[in-house]
Amino acid sequence: MTLIRGAVPYGEGDPVDIVVEDGQIAEIATATGNVRDRAGDVIDAHGLIALPGLVDLHTHLREPGREDTETIETGSAAAALGGYTAVFAMANTDPVADNPVVVEHVWRRGREVGLVDVHPIGAVTVGLKGERLAELGAMARSAANVRIFSDDGMCVADPLIMRRALEYSRGLDVLIAQHAEDPRLTVGAQAHEGEAAARLGLAGWPAAAEESIVARDCLLAGHFGAQLHVCHVSTAGTADVLRWAKARGTQVSAEVTPHHLLLDDDRLATYDPVNKVNPPLRTSSDTKALRAALAEGVIDCVATDHAPHAPQDKDCEWSAARPGMLGLQTALSIVIQTMVRPGLLDWRGVARVMSERPAEIAGLPDQGRPIAAGEPANLVLVDPARTWVVNGAELASLAGNTPYEGMELPGVVHTTLLRGRVTAQDGRTRP
Ligand SMILES: NC(=O)N[C@@H](CC(=O)O)C(=O)O
Ligand SMILES: [Zn+2]
Numbered sequence: 001m002t003l004i005r006g007a008v009p010y011g012e013g014d015p016v017d018i019v020v021e022d023g024q025i026a027e028i029a030t031a032t033g034n035v036r037d038r039a040g041d042v043i044d045a046h047g048l049i050a051l052p053g054l055v056d057l058h059t060h061l062r063e064p065g066r067e068d069t070e071t072i073e074t075g076s077a078a079a080a081l082g083g084y085t086a087v088f089a090m091a092n093t094d095p096v097a098d099n100p101v102v103v104e105h106v107w108r109r110g111r112e113v114g115l116v117d118v119h120p121i122g123a124v125t126v127g128l129k130g131e132r133l134a135e136l137g138a139m140a141r142s143a144a145n146v147r148i149f150s151d152d153g154m155c156v157a158d159p160l161i162m163r164r165a166l167e168y169s170r171g172l173d174v175l176i177a178q179h180a181e182d183p184r185l186t187v188g189a190q191a192h193e194g195e196a197a198a199r200l201g202l203a204g205w206p207a208a209a210e211e212s213i214v215a216r217d218c219l220l221a222g223h224f225g226a227q228l229h230v231c232h233v234s235t236a237g238t239a240d241v242l243r244w245a246k247a248r249g250t251q252v253s254a255e256v257t258p259h260h261l262l263l264d265d266d267r268l269a270t271y272d273p274v275n276k277v278n279p280p281l282r283t284s285s286d287t288k289a290l291r292a293a294l295a296e297g298v299i300d301c302v303a304t305d306h307a308p309h310a311p312q313d314k315d316c317e318w319s320a321a322r323p324g325m326l327g328l329q330t331a332l333s334i335v336i337q338t339m340v341r342p343g344l345l346d347w348r349g350v351a352r353v354m355s356e357r358p359a360e361i362a363g364l365p366d367q368g369r370p371i372a373a374g375e376p377a378n379l380v381l382v383d384p385a386r387t388w389v390v391n392g393a394e395l396a397s398l399a400g401n402t403p404y405e406g407m408e409l410p411g412v413v414h415t416t417l418l419r420g421r422v423t424a425q426d427g428r429t430r431p
Protein backbone atom coordinates (compact mmCIF):
# COMPACT_ATOMS: atom_id res chain seq x y z
CA MET A 1 0.00 0.00 0.00
CA THR A 2 1.08 3.56 -0.66
CA LEU A 3 -0.50 6.52 1.07
CA ILE A 4 -0.29 9.90 -0.64
CA ARG A 5 -0.95 12.42 2.10
CA GLY A 6 -2.34 15.89 1.48
CA ALA A 7 -2.30 16.22 -2.32
CA VAL A 8 -4.79 18.45 -4.11
CA PRO A 9 -6.28 16.65 -7.13
CA TYR A 10 -6.36 18.94 -10.20
CA GLY A 11 -5.34 21.82 -7.93
CA GLU A 12 -8.99 22.18 -6.90
CA GLY A 13 -10.41 22.24 -3.40
CA ASP A 14 -8.97 20.84 -0.18
CA PRO A 15 -6.09 18.41 0.20
CA VAL A 16 -6.98 14.71 0.30
CA ASP A 17 -5.29 11.45 1.19
CA ILE A 18 -5.04 8.99 -1.68
CA VAL A 19 -4.73 5.33 -0.76
CA VAL A 20 -3.10 3.22 -3.46
CA GLU A 21 -3.39 -0.54 -3.36
CA ASP A 22 -2.76 -3.24 -5.96
CA GLY A 23 -2.06 -0.70 -8.66
CA GLN A 24 -5.31 1.12 -8.14
CA ILE A 25 -6.66 4.07 -6.23
CA ALA A 26 -8.38 2.23 -3.37
CA GLU A 27 -9.75 5.22 -1.54
CA ILE A 28 -9.74 8.99 -1.49
CA ALA A 29 -10.18 10.40 2.00
CA THR A 30 -11.24 14.01 1.97
CA ALA A 31 -10.27 14.89 5.53
CA THR A 32 -6.55 14.37 5.44
CA GLY A 33 -5.17 12.58 8.46
CA ASN A 34 -8.10 10.21 8.81
CA VAL A 35 -6.42 7.41 6.96
CA ARG A 36 -4.15 5.70 9.44
CA ASP A 37 -0.65 4.84 8.40
CA ARG A 38 -0.61 1.22 7.50
CA ALA A 39 2.30 -0.83 6.34
CA GLY A 40 3.74 0.68 3.19
CA ASP A 41 5.08 3.91 1.78
CA VAL A 42 3.80 7.30 2.84
CA ILE A 43 4.36 10.16 0.42
CA ASP A 44 4.07 13.56 2.05
CA ALA A 45 2.26 15.46 -0.69
CA HIS A 46 1.27 18.61 1.16
CA GLY A 47 1.47 21.52 -1.25
CA LEU A 48 1.49 19.19 -4.26
CA ILE A 49 -1.05 18.92 -7.05
CA ALA A 50 -2.10 15.45 -8.19
CA LEU A 51 -2.76 14.92 -11.89
CA PRO A 52 -3.34 11.78 -13.92
CA GLY A 53 0.00 10.50 -15.28
CA LEU A 54 0.98 12.32 -18.46
CA VAL A 55 0.65 10.65 -21.86
CA ASP A 56 2.92 11.59 -24.78
CA LEU A 57 1.67 10.76 -28.25
CA HIS A 58 4.96 11.70 -29.90
CA THR A 59 8.38 10.61 -28.62
CA HIS A 60 11.56 9.55 -30.41
CA LEU A 61 13.39 6.92 -28.38
CA ARG A 62 15.99 6.10 -31.08
CA GLU A 63 16.12 2.39 -30.30
CA PRO A 64 16.87 0.44 -32.43
CA GLY A 65 19.67 2.12 -34.34
CA ARG A 66 20.82 5.23 -32.52
CA GLU A 67 21.39 3.97 -29.01
CA ASP A 68 24.20 6.50 -28.73
CA THR A 69 21.56 9.27 -28.55
CA GLU A 70 18.74 7.59 -26.59
CA THR A 71 17.57 4.13 -25.62
CA ILE A 72 14.23 2.84 -24.49
CA GLU A 73 15.75 2.78 -21.01
CA THR A 74 17.09 6.34 -20.94
CA GLY A 75 14.05 7.72 -22.75
CA SER A 76 11.75 5.93 -20.29
CA ALA A 77 13.70 7.51 -17.43
CA ALA A 78 13.30 10.97 -18.98
CA ALA A 79 9.58 10.28 -19.38
CA ALA A 80 9.06 9.14 -15.77
CA LEU A 81 11.03 12.12 -14.47
CA GLY A 82 8.87 14.37 -16.63
CA GLY A 83 5.67 13.00 -15.08
CA TYR A 84 4.74 10.61 -17.90
CA THR A 85 3.19 7.18 -17.43
CA ALA A 86 2.78 6.37 -21.14
CA VAL A 87 4.65 7.38 -24.27
CA PHE A 88 4.27 6.56 -27.94
CA ALA A 89 7.58 5.85 -29.66
CA MET A 90 7.86 7.04 -33.26
CA ALA A 91 8.74 4.63 -36.04
CA ASN A 92 11.69 6.47 -37.61
CA THR A 93 14.26 4.17 -36.04
CA ASP A 94 16.92 2.17 -37.87
CA PRO A 95 15.61 -0.33 -38.86
CA VAL A 96 12.29 1.44 -39.30
CA ALA A 97 9.41 0.14 -37.17
CA ASP A 98 7.45 -0.97 -40.21
CA ASN A 99 7.03 -4.65 -39.23
CA PRO A 100 6.03 -6.76 -36.22
CA VAL A 101 9.62 -7.66 -35.26
CA VAL A 102 10.68 -4.08 -34.58
CA VAL A 103 7.47 -2.96 -32.86
CA GLU A 104 7.52 -6.05 -30.66
CA HIS A 105 11.12 -5.31 -29.65
CA VAL A 106 10.17 -1.76 -28.62
CA TRP A 107 7.13 -3.01 -26.74
CA ARG A 108 9.04 -5.75 -24.88
CA ARG A 109 11.98 -3.55 -24.02
CA GLY A 110 9.61 -0.93 -22.64
CA ARG A 111 7.97 -3.56 -20.42
CA GLU A 112 11.37 -4.79 -19.21
CA VAL A 113 12.46 -1.29 -18.25
CA GLY A 114 9.10 -0.75 -16.61
CA LEU A 115 9.32 2.99 -15.95
CA VAL A 116 6.59 4.01 -18.36
CA ASP A 117 4.28 2.22 -20.79
CA VAL A 118 6.08 2.38 -24.15
CA HIS A 119 3.69 2.00 -27.07
CA PRO A 120 5.40 1.63 -30.41
CA ILE A 121 4.03 3.59 -33.34
CA GLY A 122 4.21 1.68 -36.62
CA ALA A 123 5.28 3.17 -39.94
CA VAL A 124 2.56 3.90 -42.49
CA THR A 125 4.78 3.04 -45.44
CA VAL A 126 7.65 0.59 -45.92
CA GLY A 127 10.90 2.24 -44.81
CA LEU A 128 9.06 5.58 -44.44
CA LYS A 129 9.52 5.93 -48.17
CA GLY A 130 5.94 6.95 -48.87
CA GLU A 131 5.58 4.44 -51.69
CA ARG A 132 3.98 1.24 -50.39
CA LEU A 133 1.83 0.72 -47.33
CA ALA A 134 3.52 -1.18 -44.51
CA GLU A 135 1.78 -4.20 -42.98
CA LEU A 136 -0.46 -2.20 -40.71
CA GLY A 137 -2.64 -5.18 -39.88
CA ALA A 138 0.27 -7.40 -38.87
CA MET A 139 1.62 -4.70 -36.55
CA ALA A 140 -1.84 -4.02 -35.11
CA ARG A 141 -2.32 -7.73 -34.40
CA SER A 142 1.22 -8.26 -33.05
CA ALA A 143 2.04 -8.51 -29.35
CA ALA A 144 2.78 -4.78 -29.51
CA ASN A 145 -0.87 -4.11 -30.36
CA VAL A 146 0.04 -1.05 -32.45
CA ARG A 147 -2.73 1.58 -32.30
CA ILE A 148 -1.04 4.52 -34.04
CA PHE A 149 0.77 4.62 -37.37
CA SER A 150 2.95 7.45 -38.60
CA ASP A 151 5.80 8.12 -41.03
CA ASP A 152 6.85 11.00 -38.76
CA GLY A 153 10.03 12.63 -39.89
CA MET A 154 8.55 12.23 -43.36
CA CYS A 155 5.18 13.28 -44.70
CA VAL A 156 2.86 10.76 -46.34
CA ALA A 157 2.84 13.12 -49.27
CA ASP A 158 1.17 11.02 -51.98
CA PRO A 159 -2.57 11.65 -51.65
CA LEU A 160 -3.46 8.19 -52.94
CA ILE A 161 -1.22 6.46 -50.36
CA MET A 162 -2.70 8.68 -47.68
CA ARG A 163 -6.21 7.82 -48.82
CA ARG A 164 -5.43 4.10 -48.69
CA ALA A 165 -3.80 4.42 -45.26
CA LEU A 166 -6.87 6.21 -43.90
CA GLU A 167 -9.17 3.59 -45.39
CA TYR A 168 -7.19 0.73 -43.87
CA SER A 169 -6.97 2.53 -40.53
CA ARG A 170 -10.72 2.66 -40.37
CA GLY A 171 -11.04 -1.07 -40.90
CA LEU A 172 -8.33 -1.82 -38.34
CA ASP A 173 -9.61 0.79 -35.87
CA VAL A 174 -6.21 2.44 -35.65
CA LEU A 175 -5.07 6.04 -36.04
CA ILE A 176 -2.94 7.63 -38.76
CA ALA A 177 -0.76 10.49 -37.45
CA GLN A 178 0.57 12.79 -40.13
CA HIS A 179 3.77 14.83 -40.21
CA ALA A 180 2.30 17.56 -42.41
CA GLU A 181 4.99 18.90 -44.71
CA ASP A 182 4.59 19.13 -48.46
CA PRO A 183 8.07 18.02 -49.53
CA ARG A 184 7.91 19.99 -52.77
CA LEU A 185 7.48 23.21 -50.79
CA THR A 186 10.31 22.48 -48.34
CA VAL A 187 13.17 21.40 -50.60
CA GLY A 188 16.34 22.56 -48.83
CA ALA A 189 14.31 24.34 -46.15
CA GLN A 190 16.20 25.40 -43.03
CA ALA A 191 13.91 27.69 -41.03
CA HIS A 192 10.45 29.26 -41.01
CA GLU A 193 9.99 31.26 -44.21
CA GLY A 194 9.71 34.77 -42.85
CA GLU A 195 11.66 37.88 -41.96
CA ALA A 196 14.13 36.23 -39.60
CA ALA A 197 15.17 33.55 -42.10
CA ALA A 198 15.37 36.08 -44.92
CA ARG A 199 17.67 38.32 -42.87
CA LEU A 200 19.94 35.40 -41.98
CA GLY A 201 19.94 33.89 -45.47
CA LEU A 202 18.32 30.60 -44.45
CA ALA A 203 16.15 28.81 -47.02
CA GLY A 204 12.50 29.05 -46.01
CA TRP A 205 9.98 26.40 -44.82
CA PRO A 206 6.68 28.12 -45.59
CA ALA A 207 3.60 27.81 -43.38
CA ALA A 208 1.70 26.77 -46.51
CA ALA A 209 3.69 23.52 -46.70
CA GLU A 210 2.06 22.44 -43.43
CA GLU A 211 -1.36 24.03 -43.86
CA SER A 212 -1.98 22.64 -47.36
CA ILE A 213 -1.31 19.06 -46.22
CA VAL A 214 -3.48 19.45 -43.12
CA ALA A 215 -6.33 20.81 -45.24
CA ARG A 216 -5.92 17.99 -47.77
CA ASP A 217 -5.80 15.32 -45.09
CA CYS A 218 -8.84 16.70 -43.29
CA LEU A 219 -10.72 16.46 -46.58
CA LEU A 220 -9.49 12.90 -47.16
CA ALA A 221 -10.42 11.86 -43.61
CA GLY A 222 -13.85 13.43 -44.05
CA HIS A 223 -14.58 11.94 -47.45
CA PHE A 224 -13.37 8.46 -46.51
CA GLY A 225 -14.82 8.41 -43.02
CA ALA A 226 -11.53 7.96 -41.20
CA GLN A 227 -9.89 9.48 -38.17
CA LEU A 228 -6.78 11.64 -38.57
CA HIS A 229 -4.22 12.94 -36.10
CA VAL A 230 -2.06 15.92 -36.98
CA CYS A 231 1.44 15.93 -35.47
CA HIS A 232 3.20 19.06 -34.16
CA VAL A 233 0.90 21.84 -35.38
CA SER A 234 3.10 24.90 -35.76
CA THR A 235 1.17 27.69 -37.49
CA ALA A 236 -1.83 29.90 -36.85
CA GLY A 237 -3.15 28.91 -40.27
CA THR A 238 -3.15 25.21 -39.36
CA ALA A 239 -5.21 26.04 -36.27
CA ASP A 240 -7.71 27.81 -38.56
CA VAL A 241 -7.90 24.78 -40.87
CA LEU A 242 -8.49 22.50 -37.86
CA ARG A 243 -11.19 24.79 -36.50
CA TRP A 244 -12.94 24.63 -39.86
CA ALA A 245 -12.57 20.87 -40.19
CA LYS A 246 -13.84 20.20 -36.67
CA ALA A 247 -16.79 22.53 -37.19
CA ARG A 248 -17.87 20.45 -40.17
CA GLY A 249 -17.58 17.21 -38.21
CA THR A 250 -14.27 15.81 -39.45
CA GLN A 251 -12.76 13.26 -37.06
CA VAL A 252 -9.47 15.04 -36.60
CA SER A 253 -7.28 15.53 -33.55
CA ALA A 254 -4.09 17.54 -33.24
CA GLU A 255 -1.11 18.07 -31.00
CA VAL A 256 1.20 21.01 -30.36
CA THR A 257 4.70 20.74 -28.93
CA PRO A 258 5.88 22.68 -25.88
CA HIS A 259 8.57 24.35 -28.00
CA HIS A 260 6.05 25.68 -30.52
CA LEU A 261 4.08 27.16 -27.62
CA LEU A 262 7.08 28.97 -26.19
CA LEU A 263 9.81 29.61 -28.75
CA ASP A 264 9.79 31.62 -31.97
CA ASP A 265 12.10 32.46 -34.84
CA ASP A 266 13.72 35.32 -32.93
CA ARG A 267 15.88 32.47 -31.67
CA LEU A 268 17.51 31.98 -35.08
CA ALA A 269 19.76 35.04 -34.77
CA THR A 270 22.46 33.07 -32.89
CA TYR A 271 22.59 30.39 -35.60
CA ASP A 272 22.68 27.88 -32.73
CA PRO A 273 21.36 24.60 -34.21
CA VAL A 274 19.79 23.69 -30.87
CA ASN A 275 16.93 25.81 -32.24
CA LYS A 276 16.65 23.82 -35.45
CA VAL A 277 13.53 21.67 -35.43
CA ASN A 278 10.93 20.34 -37.81
CA PRO A 279 8.47 21.97 -38.27
CA PRO A 280 10.56 25.06 -37.60
CA LEU A 281 10.03 27.59 -34.84
CA ARG A 282 7.51 30.04 -36.26
CA THR A 283 6.67 33.64 -35.35
CA SER A 284 5.49 35.04 -32.04
CA SER A 285 2.01 35.52 -33.51
CA ASP A 286 1.95 31.79 -34.30
CA THR A 287 2.88 30.87 -30.72
CA LYS A 288 0.07 33.14 -29.51
CA ALA A 289 -2.44 31.53 -31.87
CA LEU A 290 -1.30 28.02 -30.88
CA ARG A 291 -1.77 28.79 -27.19
CA ALA A 292 -5.27 30.10 -27.88
CA ALA A 293 -6.12 27.07 -30.04
CA LEU A 294 -4.94 24.69 -27.31
CA ALA A 295 -6.97 26.52 -24.67
CA GLU A 296 -10.01 26.43 -26.96
CA GLY A 297 -9.66 22.71 -27.74
CA VAL A 298 -9.08 23.22 -31.48
CA ILE A 299 -5.69 21.69 -30.74
CA ASP A 300 -6.45 18.70 -28.52
CA CYS A 301 -3.24 18.03 -26.69
CA VAL A 302 0.42 18.64 -26.05
CA ALA A 303 2.96 16.11 -27.37
CA THR A 304 6.68 16.51 -26.85
CA ASP A 305 8.24 15.42 -30.15
CA HIS A 306 11.19 14.59 -27.89
CA ALA A 307 13.99 14.26 -30.47
CA PRO A 308 17.44 13.48 -29.05
CA HIS A 309 20.45 13.98 -31.29
CA ALA A 310 24.16 13.27 -30.88
CA PRO A 311 26.55 16.21 -30.46
CA GLN A 312 28.17 15.53 -33.84
CA ASP A 313 24.74 15.80 -35.50
CA LYS A 314 23.73 18.94 -33.60
CA ASP A 315 26.82 20.98 -32.65
CA CYS A 316 27.75 21.74 -36.23
CA GLU A 317 26.88 24.33 -38.86
CA TRP A 318 23.17 25.11 -39.13
CA SER A 319 22.53 23.50 -42.52
CA ALA A 320 24.18 20.19 -41.52
CA ALA A 321 22.49 19.93 -38.13
CA ARG A 322 19.61 17.50 -37.60
CA PRO A 323 16.29 19.00 -36.59
CA GLY A 324 14.88 18.14 -33.17
CA MET A 325 14.83 19.04 -29.48
CA LEU A 326 14.58 17.19 -26.18
CA GLY A 327 11.19 17.54 -24.55
CA LEU A 328 10.14 14.87 -22.05
CA GLN A 329 11.55 16.40 -18.88
CA THR A 330 10.62 19.99 -19.66
CA ALA A 331 7.15 19.63 -21.22
CA LEU A 332 5.06 20.07 -18.07
CA SER A 333 7.06 23.12 -16.98
CA ILE A 334 6.72 24.73 -20.41
CA VAL A 335 2.97 24.14 -20.35
CA ILE A 336 2.78 25.73 -16.90
CA GLN A 337 4.78 28.70 -18.16
CA THR A 338 2.89 29.22 -21.42
CA MET A 339 -0.63 28.16 -20.46
CA VAL A 340 -1.18 28.07 -16.68
CA ARG A 341 0.70 31.21 -15.66
CA PRO A 342 -1.03 33.42 -18.27
CA GLY A 343 -4.42 32.00 -17.20
CA LEU A 344 -5.15 30.16 -20.46
CA LEU A 345 -5.50 26.77 -18.72
CA ASP A 346 -6.15 25.71 -15.15
CA TRP A 347 -4.77 22.43 -13.76
CA ARG A 348 -7.89 20.61 -14.88
CA GLY A 349 -6.99 21.86 -18.35
CA VAL A 350 -3.43 20.62 -17.98
CA ALA A 351 -4.79 17.16 -17.10
CA ARG A 352 -6.96 17.37 -20.21
CA VAL A 353 -4.27 18.34 -22.72
CA MET A 354 -1.38 16.31 -21.30
CA SER A 355 -3.16 13.15 -20.12
CA GLU A 356 -6.87 12.69 -20.78
CA ARG A 357 -7.11 13.75 -24.43
CA PRO A 358 -3.94 11.97 -25.56
CA ALA A 359 -5.12 8.77 -23.83
CA GLU A 360 -8.51 9.09 -25.54
CA ILE A 361 -6.99 9.80 -28.94
CA ALA A 362 -4.77 6.73 -28.65
CA GLY A 363 -7.54 4.61 -27.19
CA LEU A 364 -5.67 3.73 -24.00
CA PRO A 365 -8.23 2.45 -21.51
CA ASP A 366 -6.04 2.71 -18.40
CA GLN A 367 -4.41 6.12 -18.82
CA GLY A 368 -5.78 9.63 -18.49
CA ARG A 369 -8.42 8.35 -16.09
CA PRO A 370 -10.13 10.37 -13.36
CA ILE A 371 -8.44 10.55 -9.97
CA ALA A 372 -11.08 8.46 -8.20
CA ALA A 373 -11.45 5.24 -6.25
CA GLY A 374 -11.33 2.17 -8.47
CA GLU A 375 -9.22 3.84 -11.15
CA PRO A 376 -5.67 2.80 -12.07
CA ALA A 377 -3.06 4.61 -9.96
CA ASN A 378 -1.24 6.35 -12.81
CA LEU A 379 -0.46 9.66 -11.21
CA VAL A 380 1.95 12.55 -11.11
CA LEU A 381 2.47 14.80 -8.09
CA VAL A 382 3.62 18.28 -9.06
CA ASP A 383 5.05 21.02 -6.88
CA PRO A 384 3.61 24.17 -8.44
CA ALA A 385 5.49 26.52 -6.13
CA ARG A 386 9.01 25.40 -6.98
CA THR A 387 11.12 26.28 -10.00
CA TRP A 388 14.18 24.62 -11.49
CA VAL A 389 17.00 25.53 -13.83
CA VAL A 390 17.45 23.36 -16.92
CA ASN A 391 20.85 21.76 -17.35
CA GLY A 392 21.03 19.53 -20.41
CA ALA A 393 23.87 17.47 -18.96
CA GLU A 394 21.73 16.55 -15.96
CA LEU A 395 18.72 15.38 -17.96
CA ALA A 396 18.21 11.63 -18.17
CA SER A 397 18.46 11.57 -21.96
CA LEU A 398 21.75 10.48 -23.47
CA ALA A 399 21.63 13.53 -25.71
CA GLY A 400 21.72 17.06 -24.34
CA ASN A 401 19.99 19.09 -27.06
CA THR A 402 17.58 21.09 -24.95
CA PRO A 403 16.65 24.57 -26.15
CA TYR A 404 15.88 25.54 -22.55
CA GLU A 405 19.45 25.35 -21.24
CA GLY A 406 19.93 27.68 -18.28
CA MET A 407 16.28 28.73 -18.16
CA GLU A 408 14.46 28.81 -14.86
CA LEU A 409 11.14 27.00 -15.31
CA PRO A 410 8.10 26.72 -13.03
CA GLY A 411 6.77 23.43 -11.65
CA VAL A 412 8.74 20.45 -10.37
CA VAL A 413 7.69 16.82 -10.76
CA HIS A 414 7.82 15.39 -7.25
CA THR A 415 6.63 11.81 -7.82
CA THR A 416 5.36 9.73 -10.73
CA LEU A 417 3.40 6.53 -10.11
CA LEU A 418 2.74 3.86 -12.71
CA ARG A 419 0.03 1.42 -11.62
CA GLY A 420 0.74 2.37 -8.02
CA ARG A 421 4.50 1.91 -8.24
CA VAL A 422 6.77 4.94 -7.78
CA THR A 423 8.78 5.27 -11.00
CA ALA A 424 10.36 8.64 -10.28
CA GLN A 425 10.74 10.69 -7.12
CA ASP A 426 12.78 13.78 -6.22
CA GLY A 427 14.53 13.74 -9.56
CA ARG A 428 15.55 10.09 -9.46
CA THR A 429 14.00 7.08 -11.16
CA ARG A 430 13.05 3.99 -9.22
CA PRO A 431 13.37 0.96 -11.44
N1 LIG B 1 11.00 17.03 -35.01
C1 LIG B 1 12.20 16.96 -35.51
O1 LIG B 1 12.77 18.01 -35.78
N2 LIG B 1 12.82 15.80 -35.72
C2 LIG B 1 12.28 14.49 -35.56
C3 LIG B 1 11.42 14.08 -36.70
C4 LIG B 1 10.06 14.76 -36.72
O2 LIG B 1 9.37 14.82 -35.69
O3 LIG B 1 9.62 15.20 -37.78
C5 LIG B 1 13.42 13.50 -35.39
O4 LIG B 1 13.22 12.31 -35.51
O5 LIG B 1 14.53 13.96 -35.07
ZN1 LIG C 1 7.51 15.24 -37.49
Ligand SMILES: [Zn+2]
Pocket residue numbers: 058060090152153305307
Ligand atom coordinates in the same frame (compact mmCIF):
# COMPACT_ATOMS: atom_id res chain seq x y z
ZN1 LIG D 1 8.67 13.63 -34.34
